[in-house]
Amino acid sequence: MGKRADKLPKPRQPVKREIGLLQNRFIARFPPLFLSMGQNLYNKVFDRHCVGQLPSGQYQLFIGLHLIHEVTSPQAFAMIREQKLSVPFPERTFATVDHIIPTNTEERQRPLADSLAEEMFHHIEKNTGEFGINFFSPEKGEQGVVHVVGPERGLTQPGMTIACGDSHTSTHGAFGTLAFGIGTSQVADVLATQTLAMAKLKVRRINFTGALLPGVYAKDVALAYINRLGVNGGVGYAYEFAGGIIDNMTMEERMTVCNMAIEGGARCGYVNPDQTTFDYLKGRDYCPEGAAWDRAVADWGSLASDVDAAYEDTIEIKGEEIEPFVTWGITPAQSVGVAQALPALDSFEEADQLVVREAYEYMNFEEGQPIVGTPVDVVFIGSCTNGRLSDLREAARFVKGRKVADGVRALAVPGSQEVDRQAIEEGLDQVFNDAGFQWREAGCSMCLAMNPDQLSGNEISASTSNRNFKGRQGSPTGRTLLMSPAMAAVAAVEGRVSDVREHLEN
Amino acid sequence: MAGEIVSTLTGPGIPLRGNDIDTDRIIPARFLKCVTFDGIGEHAFEDDIKGLAQKGETHPFTDERFTQGAILVANKNFGCGSSREHAPQSLKRWGIKAIIAESYSEIFYGNCVSLAMPCFTADHETCVKLQDAIESTPAAELVVSVKEATIQVAGETIALEIQSGAQGQFLDGSWNARAGLLENLEGAREVATKLPYISNYA
Numbered sequence: 001m002g003k004r005a006d007k008l009p010k011p012r013q014p015v016k017r018e019i020g021l022l023q024n025r026f027i028a029r030f031p032p033l034f035l036s037m038g039q040n041l042y043n044k045v046f047d048r049h050c051v052g053q054l055p056s057g058q059y060q061l062f063i064g065l066h067l068i069h070e071v072t073s074p075q076a077f078a079m080i081r082e083q084k085l086s087v088p089f090p091e092r093t094f095a096t097v098d099h100i101i102p103t104n105t106e107e108r109q110r111p112l113a114d115s116l117a118e119e120m121f122h123h124i125e126k127n128t129g130e131f132g133i134n135f136f137s138p139e140k141g142e143q144g145v146v147h148v149v150g151p152e153r154g155l156t157q158p159g160m161t162i163a164c165g166d167s168h169t170s171t172h173g174a175f176g177t178l179a180f181g182i183g184t185s186q187v188a189d190v191l192a193t194q195t196l197a198m199a200k201l202k203v204r205r206i207n208f209t210g211a212l213l214p215g216v217y218a219k220d221v222a223l224a225y226i227n228r229l230g231v232n233g234g235v236g237y238a239y240e241f242a243g244g245i246i247d248n249m250t251m252e253e254r255m256t257v258c259n260m261a262i263e264g265g266a267r268c269g270y271v272n273p274d275q276t277t278f279d280y281l282k283g284r285d286y287c288p289e290g291a292a293w294d295r296a297v298a299d300w301g302s303l304a305s306d307v308d309a310a311y312e313d314t315i316e317i318k319g320e321e322i323e324p325f326v327t328w329g330i331t332p333a334q335s336v337g338v339a340q341a342l343p344a345l346d347s348f349e350e351a352d353q354l355v356v357r358e359a360y361e362y363m364n365f366e367e368g369q370p371i372v373g374t375p376v377d378v379v380f381i382g383s384c385t386n387g388r389l390s391d392l393r394e395a396a397r398f399v400k401g402r403k404v405a406d407g408v409r410a411l412a413v414p415g416s417q418e419v420d421r422q423a424i425e426e427g428l429d430q431v432f433n434d435a436g437f438q439w440r441e442a443g444c445s446m447c448l449a450m451n452p453d454q455l456s457g458n459e460i461s462a463s464t465s466n467r468n469f470k471g472r473q474g475s476p477t478g479r480t481l482l483m484s485p486a487m488a489a490v491a492a493v494e495g496r497v498s499d500v501r502e503h504l505e506n
Numbered sequence: 507m508a509g510e511i512v513s514t515l516t517g518p519g520i521p522l523r524g525n526d527i528d529t530d531r532i533i534p535a536r537f538l539k540c541v542t543f544d545g546i547g548e549h550a551f552e553d554d555i556k557g558l559a560q561k562g563e564t565h566p567f568t569d570e571r572f573t574q575g576a577i578l579v580a581n582k583n584f585g586c587g588s589s590r591e592h593a594p595q596s597l598k599r600w601g602i603k604a605i606i607a608e609s610y611s612e613i614f615y616g617n618c619v620s621l622a623m624p625c626f627t628a629d630h631e632t633c634v635k636l637q638d639a640i641e642s643t644p645a646a647e648l649v650v651s652v653k654e655a656t657i658q659v660a661g662e663t664i665a666l667e668i669q670s671g672a673q674g675q676f677l678d679g680s681w682n683a684r685a686g687l688l689e690n691l692e693g694a695r696e697v698a699t700k701l702p703y704i705s706n707y708a
Contacts, residue, residue, distance in 0.1 A: 008511075017672075030550075048700075048701065049697060049701070050697070051693040051694050051697050052693055053694075054678065054683075054686050055671070055674065055678075055686065056671040056674055056675050056680065056683075056686075057670065057671035057674075058671055058688060058691070060687055060694070062698060062701070064693055064701060064704075069537050071539075072543035072589070072590065072591065074542075075541065075543055075591075077543060078541075078542065083684075086686075088691065088695075089698070099538075100539065114539070116538060116540065118541035119541055120539060120540075120541060122564045123541050144628050147614040148532075157703055158704060159703065164565055165589060165591075167587065167588050167589040167613060181589040181613055182589060182613065182616070183589055183591035183613060183616060183617035183620060184591040184592075184617075185591060185617065185620035185621070185682075185683075185684070186616065186617075186620065186683075187686065189683055189684050192684060192687070192688060192700070193684070193687040193688055193691055193694060194694055195690075195694045196683075196687075197683040197686065197687060199671070205631055220701075225634060230584065231526055231583060231586060232526070232583035232586065232609055232611070234613070235583070235609060235610075235611070235612060248642060254556045262613075263587075265583065265586065265612075267612050267613075286706075288706045288707040288708075292706060292708055293707070295702070295707045296702070296703070296707040299702050300708070331525075331526045331528075331586075350632055351525065351581070351582065352525060354523065354524050355524055355525045355526050358524065382549070392627060428580075437678065448530075448535045448588075449534070449535045449536055450535050450536065450538060450539060452520070467528075467530070467587060467588075469528045469530040469531065469587060470530070470533075470553065470554070470557075471530060471534055472529055472530050474535075474536075475554060476534070476553035476557060477557070482681065492706075
């Protein structure tokens with residue numbers, strides 16, 4: 001734990017005095033526990049945003065940044081219209097269109113061929129216009145997957161509370177925020193009050209120690225903790241991701257790790273802000289400048305968990321033990337190292353065997369068979385988990401100069417129009433196109449079945465997205481193998497699941 | 507603006523066995539292409555239903571024994587995955603009034619509270635016992651008490667658990683959080699003035 005503190009920026013003293021009052025208010029509510037101990041980021045940020053306690057025992061929490069998209073917001077706007085409510089903080093909500101938008105250039109022409117999709121597109125335009133909310137539209141070149149756009153514009157800043165009607169909002173925790181996925185009624189709550197009713201969470205620190213071996217990526221770190229702790233291990237918790245491996249990660253890698261906190265059942269996940277965070281944010285559109293920037297950095301640094309902070313529990317995962325992971329089942333915890341055989345049914349607790357049996361039946365896999373060599377029909381590189389520039393760069397390394405295997409349909413989908421522009425500037429689109437990938441435009445694409453990019457029949461997809469649920473990629477019998485962008489790239493050129501570690505020389 | 511008081515829920519049960527039933531399964535994503543929740547109840551578990559039908563099996567949601575099912579009994583980590591409120595909306599519109607399970611995803615749980623659909627927890631043995639009881643006498647009317655946190659089945663009263671906060675909200679009609687949040691809009695504004703990022707650290 002000491003290691004973390006050494007890396008933190010030092011301007012903490014003056015700032016601490018400034019937030020002292022807030023801390024006292026907090027201590028008054030929880031007298032014995034925190035008097036002698038430092039605080040973690042979760043408690044510091046929660047306290048700052050706490051409006052008060054509600055009769056239900058929950059707390060009213062101010063939400064600093066509200067992100068909306070076309071799927072979970074139309075009914076919320078209908079709710080506030082029905083109640084004749086206004087939006088008191090329209091400047092704190094930002095909108096994009098990502099789930100339903102086609103990624104094929106011709107298909108993006110308005111009106112969209114799918115009239116239901118067009119209606120949703122129309123609603124987000126109309127609703128944002130009517131309530132004075134900033135809409136990152138494709139016309140302006142600002143569109144993208146909501147969890148890619150927020151950070152790249154510098155909207156996501158340390159110490160914020162963030163909410164979005166989308167479970168992968170946990171992504172924004174990479175910046176030291178408390179970022180919550182919420183339902184549509186809660187989207188209406190935030191629109192109408194800029195607050196949410198939230199219970200307090202326990203905080204689990206997950207220390208990733210040692211180092212990652214070659215061929216092992218942030219996606220494998222995410223799949224590793226979900227494999228270890230289970231898909232509901234995080235219920236009631238915020239996950240604090242820490243340790244040398246996290247400290248050494250780029251912001252984009254940290255986003256991948258936090259993105260999947262929800263797949264582990266955690267309500268949110270975060271990484272303490274540090275110099276890497278500040279370097280990423282400096283100069284971005286919505287970040288402060290000059291003296292204000294210095295004040296911001298001092299404030300952000302002060303919010304990182306104290307060295308002696310209290311946690312509900314702490315778990316260590318050794319980096320050297322993390323392999324390139326592949327999921328074989330229908331939950332993100334059903335995964336193995338790529339060199340491993342699929343686990344035996346009786347290696348699971350009895351209560352879990354039903355879902356394991358269901359997984360094997362659905363996937364048409366058998367216990368004991370190797371995952372390596374599994375033929376793939378489709379490769380999808382993109383999504384809020386792995387659709388950022390560094391993901392595309394890493395995948396391109398393994399694709400460059402090679403060809404997508406016969407019969408494999410491969411898509412590379414930038415997470416935002418900005419990522420698209422940067423990738424094109426670097427020539428990545430050319431690398432993918434030359435190899436036989438389809439280079440697409442920004443959107444959620446094949447992560448979920450709400451736009452034309454879908455599996456058909458029982459196709460197997462090597463996917464960099466976040467969910468391998470039954471039917472997730474659009475075909476009720478389609479099969480998803482989750483893996484890192486590098487592993488997906490290798491699967492594309494080999495036509496089967498392959499061990500990326502055998503391709504590192506390329 | 508208090509909502510209706512939710513204290514007792516009655517109706518036949520419907521068992522849904524298995525852990526980790528995610529919201530994509532409850533309502534497949536293609537049915538999220540809508541701007542209202544109208545009609546979404548018709549599509550609850552649509553792909554699971556079709557998948558089982560192809561094998562000659564029947565999903566509880568199309569099993570004629572359970573068509574009047576109102577008390578859903580599931581297992582562990584029910585409603586995991588996507589935050590889509592469309593999932594509890596579709597269950598409610600299908601006819602579900604209350605859910606009993608071993609555990610829930612938190613977003614799903616919160617969405618259910620917003621819809622006045624109480625979620626109770628019970629241990630694995632109790633859930634399985636309830637599922638067995640429902641299957642043996644599907645028409646039997648179950649009585650779920652929010653106040654007592656119990657379910658009456660075949661003359662027996664079985665203890666359940668419910669989060670005390672949510673329990674209070676159902677019993678005093680404050681399950682719709684918005685009303686309570688609106689009451690303290692001034693408090694929200696006050697907190698905002700103290701947050702340094704609101705003025706962009708000016």
